[in-house]
Amino acid sequence: MTTSRPTIEQEYAAARPKSKALYERARQSMPSGAAHDGRVFSPFPFYVERADGARKWDVDGHAYIDCWSGHGALMLGHNHPAVVRAITEQAKKGLHYSACSELEVRWAELIRGCVPGAERVRFTLTGTETTSLAVRVARAFTGRDDIVKFESHFHGVHDAFVAAVKDPFEIPASAGVPASTLKTTLVARCNDIAHVRELLDEHPVAAVILEPAGGRSMTVPSNPAFLKALREETTKRGVVLIFDEVVTGFRMAAGGAQEYFGVTADLTCLAKAVAGGLPGAALVGRADLMDSIAFSGDAKRDRTKRVADQGTYSGTPLVAAAAIAQLEILKTGEVQRELNRLGDRLRAGMNQALKTRGVRGCVYGASSMFRVFLGADAAELGLDDWTMDAARLDRGMGAALSGPLHLAMLVNGVDTSRGNSNGWMNGAMTDKDIDQIVDAFDRSLARLQEERRLA
Numbered sequence: 001m002t003t004s005r006p007t008i009e010q011e012y013a014a015a016r017p018k019s020k021a022l023y024e025r026a027r028q029s030m031p032s033g034a035a036h037d038g039r040v041f042s043p044f045p046f047y048v049e050r051a052d053g054a055r056k057w058d059v060d061g062h063a064y065i066d067c068w069s070g071h072g073a074l075m076l077g078h079n080h081p082a083v084v085r086a087i088t089e090q091a092k093k094g095l096h097y098s099a100c101s102e103l104e105v106r107w108a109e110l111i112r113g114c115v116p117g118a119e120r121v122r123f124t125l126t127g128t129e130t131t132s133l134a135v136r137v138a139r140a141f142t143g144r145d146d147i148v149k150f151e152s153h154f155h156g157v158h159d160a161f162v163a164a165v166k167d168p169f170e171i172p173a174s175a176g177v178p179a180s181t182l183k184t185t186l187v188a189r190c191n192d193i194a195h196v197r198e199l200l201d202e203h204p205v206a207a208v209i210l211e212p213a214g215g216r217s218m219t220v221p222s223n224p225a226f227l228k229a230l231r232e233e234t235t236k237r238g239v240v241l242i243f244d245e246v247v248t249g250f251r252m253a254a255g256g257a258q259e260y261f262g263v264t265a266d267l268t269c270l271a272k273a274v275a276g277g278l279p280g281a282a283l284v285g286r287a288d289l290m291d292s293i294a295f296s297g298d299a300k301r302d303r304t305k306r307v308a309d310q311g312t313y314s315g316t317p318l319v320a321a322a323a324i325a326q327l328e329i330l331k332t333g334e335v336q337r338e339l340n341r342l343g344d345r346l347r348a349g350m351n352q353a354l355k356t357r358g359v360r361g362c363v364y365g366a367s368s369m370f371r372v373f374l375g376a377d378a379a380e381l382g383l384d385d386w387t388m389d390a391a392r393l394d395r396g397m398g399a400a401l402s403g404p405l406h407l408a409m410l411v412n413g414v415d416t417s418r419g420n421s422n423g424w425m426n427g428a429m430t431d432k433d434i435d436q437i438v439d440a441f442d443r444s445l446a447r448l449q450e451e452r453r454l455a
């Protein structure tokens, strides 16, 4: 009697009994059994026990090259000795002083030294909090209410920005947000400066916000010429230009996407890599705008016109220590240059695997970010000439393909951001790791072909 080979789903599940049991337990306590929408997937997520360098290990003993890299925060990989040392030493000196410390001053100086236009720094805790503060500063400064955002661009989960994140863009990304709140969020088409002009002509716009490299970590890449046009248009009209560099900050270069593209925003939202892998974030930008937060000494102005901001965990010493350790290394740009080289190698290698196997698809992105799309090539998707359809790129290859591809990559020892097949690389990766990821992708394609999941 011949036994047929198990499917990818069966193979994944059979080899992870401990993860399966943990997931069953988790579902009794947490919605969907997880702490983050993006971490849960079918048939069940794997549970990680430890991580080091470019890798993490699950409770069933499987090793994965980590292309999710702490949701992009771990620019140096897991447990970089300098970061671990800084955290360990600081933990003995105190976690939270309820007071100022020299650490936050040094952290702010490092950011100012790297990020174009960072004349002032305000520490926050998360990306969501930071984009929310940026909007408040822009509104207080301009006296206008409306904000322009772009289809597919993600700025965290607060009310104003649940609009137009995912296809279909007219349905907000979350329930529970009043339509009246969303009235002040205007949605523009990606890379369409004429549409932006129209919106700016017709509405009292305080700010335009975008992920400069493209919506959802380059799922819908931005045309560099569009960024320059946007800069000119917003300057001309006194509209605040906000770059959400939560992912790209300190990643594309020491000065983030602003250095990479040569365009400087008025306000920049930083999170992830800015805090050394611990929870921390910062709003930075032009002094006159940022000083909307500053006390002036004029009691009436401070009570009526000032932007109030306070967070229990903002700029805490433990986070500052980790951040300083990471930024002291990232500030030279060397890590990013090497990672950008590895990123080029990785995308080229994966695209070659598609070609060799005769699979229609492409792996695109820039710097140390990549995204896999199966079912259409770059030209067909309009990626070569900026004619792309944001909704199509956003939908990606669809769950029927992205699910099995994700599982196949896991079975072959590589973890990527689930669902949308995005990856962020980290500084612990070597050329050998790139070879291993390309090989895992090649094997995964073969597996999808074998199971007749590819057209």
Ligand SMILES: Cc1ncc(COP(=O)(O)O)c(C=O)c1O
Residues within 6 Å of the ligand: 071, 125, 126, 127, 128, 129, 131, 154, 155, 156, 157, 211, 217, 244, 245, 246, 247, 271, 272
């Ligand atoms: C571009 C961008 N902005 C904002 C956020 C929200 O950041 P946080 O999860 O720290 O709230 C994210 C999170 O992934 C992001 O990718």
